[in-house]
Amino acid sequence: MNRSADETNRQSLQVDLGERSYTIHIGALGIREPAEFAKLLDPLIAGQQVAVITNETVAPLYLDAVLGALGQRQVDVYQLPDGESHKNLASFEAVTTFLLEARHNRTTCLIALGGGVVGDLCGFVAATFQRGVDFIQIPTTLLAQVDSSVGGKTAVNHPAGKNMIGAFYQPKAVLADTTVLATLPPREYAAGLAEVVKYGVIDDVEFFRWLEANVAALRSRSSDALQQVILRSCASKAKVVSEDERESGRRAILNFGHTFGHAIEKLAGYGQWLHGEAVAIGMVMAADLSVRHCGFAQVDALRLRHLLEALGLPVTLGDQELETQAMIEAMGLDKKVSDGQLRFVLARQLGEVYVCDDVSVQTLKAVLDPSQS
């Protein structure tokens, strides 16, 4: 990818994927100023039809301004209810039917205006509507700006599992306006920072140090700091993904902390912890496992813990009891435990992780229940 600073208050990042390459625009992009935003949006839309897919929380904040930037085209708006529970096949069918009834054709352009749920659903509709139409991401949460904008993952959930139905499909562009983050609830903002810290650990120790040095600016949501955060996180993710677009190997390192995190979310009941919060606790566990298994420095595990705490994230389960056996089952490792071969993403040092296939059950149990070790 290539970074470039077109103005002082915005930068862009080119994601190189051959004919599916696209640009991520990051910074104060003027989402509330139609004339300004149109300068970015207009050249990205080839045809005369646009459909904005958004939700009831985001629409009151930005929809009018975005519509104002879309000019004289046919523009239709579909508002989803808020929440992960609507990222399903029923919503997929409803949006598709809406587009067909409004007579959108193969030259239409879909715009995802919202967080990860809107982006994943809209992207999957775009991937499959008449076998694929253009779409543009306008992510409005920190998590979506740093994570969902790169990698081409689109999906809906199935009762049997999250993201079970989907496609790899790239947007025409991503417009990540940092000014929208000012209105995020504090927990949701902090949860987004957990994924940001992850990029420091898995790919970019310089960035990790920068985060340590800029905690105050991050807590105050400084626009300059957020621009750096999104740019460097997207750059790291784009680097990893470009080596492995369809997720067969290297891309697994993006799951650092996630095996533990998913199990924590599941055991506590979805909704108890935000995804980013569970990942924060999971990264602390993964760091501990790395210390025990492959010589990751104890001091660096502590730095990770302190950085997450300083950013307002949980680093332990607190009062919640955590049964080792239940965690092992929730991680889907119960069958593999009997083989004695467990796979985790571990850190060798800050900025360098690897997929490890030979973690012993004893070491894992020591992490899950330190009192037993």
Place this chain on the structure above:
Amino acid sequence: MNRSADETNRQSLQVDLGERSYTIHIGALGIREPAEFAKLLDPLIAGQQVAVITNETVAPLYLDAVLGALGQRQVDVYQLPDGESHKNLASFEAVTTFLLEARHNRTTCLIALGGGVVGDLCGFVAATFQRGVDFIQIPTTLLAQVDSSVGGKTAVNHPAGKNMIGAFYQPKAVLADTTVLATLPPREYAAGLAEVVKYGVIDDVEFFRWLEANVAALRSRSSDALQQVILRSCASKAKVVSEDERESGRRAILNFGHTFGHAIEKLAGYGQWLHGEAVAIGMVMAADLSVRHCGFAQVDALRLRHLLEALGLPVTLGDQELETQAMIEAMGLDKKVSDGQLRFVLARQLGEVYVCDDVSVQTLKAVLDPSQS
């Protein structure tokens, strides 16, 4: 693509699409002999899970033999009811749920055993199941063997239109066993030949002449003749598609006769004419339009008509009345008529067609209602 004859009674065709390249195996492949068929099938399946998607008409004929060729893997079978009406989102969801309940993971391989409906639906499930898994086509109709096997089009229908939800997604391989065509009902067999004749017209005049010279062998369903028919049709289609995988330009020539054909199907009521029959009549109309608009030789239009008739296909609507205005509307041209700019695929000569943007309304009306011209 590259053709190669590995044995006298079978040939193969390589479809070159970079890392998504695959092979079409054509001929007497031994679909009824598990040990023989396993030699082809086994190397194509990377994992330990297979799901065969088929329908209630095809299953009694070939399912047991195919299952016998799949070895000791986990094999699950989903049988659809027969018919285009089941190529919809409900079936898509049912098959996906079936796979998840049988705990298929991302290493599974789907096998489409059936005609175009099974292939289109199974392909779309494969394109989207956990963001994409392997699939193998075993087409059991002539139409599916010559047409659905190449081009990567997968889809389901929506009440608002055919193939409105889908993806471009390539199979791992296509196994086109010519011996299965012996049991096709005569009308369905002839309908498949209509698409075959199309390839002679749009791409390969030598093949057109070969078809004229081999009518008797084709009517008797000679295995050798069918091997040629499928090989040359797939080769022509692969050539056109490789120039335009995502259907932005050149690929439109595959629709020769189809603008008329679709309108005929729609006006008569779906199910009245088989798709191939409507295309046969539509190609005669397209040839007539070519004679009138761009100097296609009258004698070649007659050769096309005679070849289609000799193969048992209809070449006129017979007693059915055909209202010019209704046809224009059914072709979706009613709005474009007012601009006076109509787009059709026309023939310059046998083996050479082009997309023409300046057909006049008068010329079109003369084709639709010759008594008025």
